[in-house]
Every structure is written in C-alpha cells, then in structure tokens.
Amino acid sequence: QSALTQPASVSGSPGQSITISCTGTSSDIGFNDYVSWYQHHPGKVPKLLISDINTRPSGVSSRFSGAKSGNTASLTIAGLQAEDEAIYYCTGYTVSSLFVFGTGTKVTVL
Amino acid sequence: QVQLVESGGDLVKPGGSLRLSCAASGFTFTDYYMSWVRQAPGKGLEWVSYITGSGRTIYYADSVRGRFTISRDNAKSSVFLQMSSLGADDTAVYYCARLGRSFGAFDIWGQGTVVTVSS
Numbered sequence: 001q002s003a004l005t006q007p008a009s010v011s012g013s014p015g016q017s018i019t020i021s022c023t024g025t026s027s028d029i030g031f032n033d034y035v036s037w038y039q040h041h042p043g044k045v046p047k048l049l050i051s052d053i054n055t056r057p058s059g060v061s062s063r064f065s066g067a068k069s070g071n072t073a074s075l076t077i078a079g080l081q082a083e084d085e086a087i088y089y090c091t092g093y094t095v096s097s098l099f100v101f102g103t104g105t106k107v108t109v110l
Numbered sequence: 111q112v113q114l115v116e117s118g119g120d121l122v123k124p125g126g127s128l129r130l131s132c133a134a135s136g137f138t139f140t141d142y143y144m145s146w147v148r149q150a151p152g153k154g155l156e157w158v159s160y161i162t163g164s165g166r167t168i169y170y171a172d173s174v175r176g177r178f179t180i181s182r183d184n185a186k187s188s189v190f191l192q193m194s195s196l197g198a199d200d201t202a203v204y205y206c207a208r209l210g211r212s213f214g215a216f217d218i219w220g221q222g223t224v225v226t227v228s229s
Contacts, residue, residue, distance in 0.1 A: 001171060001172045003154070033214075034212075034213060034214025034215075035214070036212075036214055036216070045205070045220070045221055045222070046155065046216070046219055047219075048215055048216060048217050051210065051214060051217070052214065052215070055212065057210075057215075057217060087154075089155050091157070091214070091215075091216070093214045098157070098169055098171065099145070099160070099214075100157065101147075101154060101155045101156060102154070103154055104155070
C-alpha cells in the first residue's frame with residue numbers, strides 16, 4: 001500500500017494556471033474513477049475539492065478541475081490566487097478496497 | 111449543520127492503548143461509511159480505516175491492521191477507533207471523516223484530535 005506520487009512543490013504567479021500530478025498504478029488510480037483531491041491549509045481541516053476524478057462539490061470554485069489518464073490523475077488550478085497557497089493531496093481507492101493518499105504537493109503563489 | 115467532533119486524544123506511553131470517539135450530527139448517520147485519517151507531525155495525510163454504514167464491513171491500512179479496531183454505534187451516531195500497541199509512529203492528529211455519496215471522497219472532516227505516544 002504505497003502512497004501515490006505527487007511533486008513536492010509547485011509554484012505560480014497570481015492569475016496563472018498550475019497542474020499537480022498524482023501518479024499511481026493500475027491497482028489504484030488506474031483501477032477506477034474514485035480519485036479525489038483535497039486542499040489543506042496547515043492548522044485547518046482538509047477540504048474536499050474534487051471527487052470522482054472531476055466532480056466539484058457545491059461551493060468549490062470552478063477554478064479547480066480534475067482529470068485522469070491511465071495511472072495518473074491531475075488537478076489544475078486556474079487563475080491562481082493567494083488563498084490557494086496550501087498543501088494539496090490526491091486520494092485513490094485500490095483493488096483491495098483500501099484508500100491511499102498522495103504524498104502531498106505544496107503550492108506556492110509567487 | 112453537518113458536523114463531526116472527535117475526542118479522546120491524549121499522551122500515552124509506548125505499548126499503551128487509547129480509544130478515540132467521533133460524534134456525528136446533522137445527517138442520517140447510517141447512510142454513510144465513516145473513516146479515520148491521520149497526519150503525523152511534518153508528514154502527509156494517511157488513511158487509517160473505514161467502516162460501512164451497517165458496521166458489517168471494515169478495512170484497515172497495513173500500518174494499523176491487527177492493532178487498531180474501528181467500530182460504530184448507530185444509535186448514538188458515533189464512530190470509534192480503539193488503538194493498541196501504540197508506538198511513536200502513531201503520534202498524529204487523527205481526523206474522523208465521512209465518506210460521501212461519491213463513495214471515494216471524504217466530504218466532511220472533524221477538527222481532529224491529537225494522539226502523542228511518548229515515554
């Protein structure tokens with residue numbers, strides 16, 4: 001049960017778009033559509049941004065979007081804003097009915 | 111409103127045991143699977159365990175299987191995590207989280223409870 005692989009950090013200027021990758025295997029990311037993404041500001045509670053690869057819960061900005069190709073999922077943040085500075089995690093559901101989180105990506109707004 | 115409130119976090123000695131509780135409100139508890147997720151100091155989020163709405167099916171992460179037991183009391187809208195044989199690696203903030211209608215997503219999180227394993 002290995003963590004999904006994410007880049008340690010991604011940065012961008014305000015207004016730019018950035019993409020965070022989440023790489024797994026055919027036993028997790030590639031196995032089904034249960035890919036979700038979370039935003040975590042240190043000291044606060046994680047927040048669900050995306051479920052089922054690309055579905056945004058009510059109240060989540062349309063600047064956040066998800067995609068998947070093969071064993072890799074991705075989260076794109078468009079129109080980067082200062083408030084987007086946080087740590088982002090992906091999650092997958094495995095063939096063994098277990099969940100696995102990504103290693104986390106720190107997003108810095110320059 | 112929909113809410114999860116954890117309790118039970120404490121300082122415990124290595125090899126000791128601890129029971130965490132999570133009280134749910136604002137939704138039909140039996141309709142949802144419930145889970146525990148933890149975050150060790152300076153580390154990322156780690157899924158720990160989940161339990162189905164009926165309580166009949168349970169899954170654990172490899173790192174806690176055989177030491178932790180998840181359970182729920184639907185009459186009290188509560189979920190529990192009994193932890194034993196605790197080690198330093200179990201030191202973390204433990205979050206209670208609801209698995210939403212989209213099964214693969216943790217849509218509601220509690221504020222977390224801190225477990226510290228140290229002599």
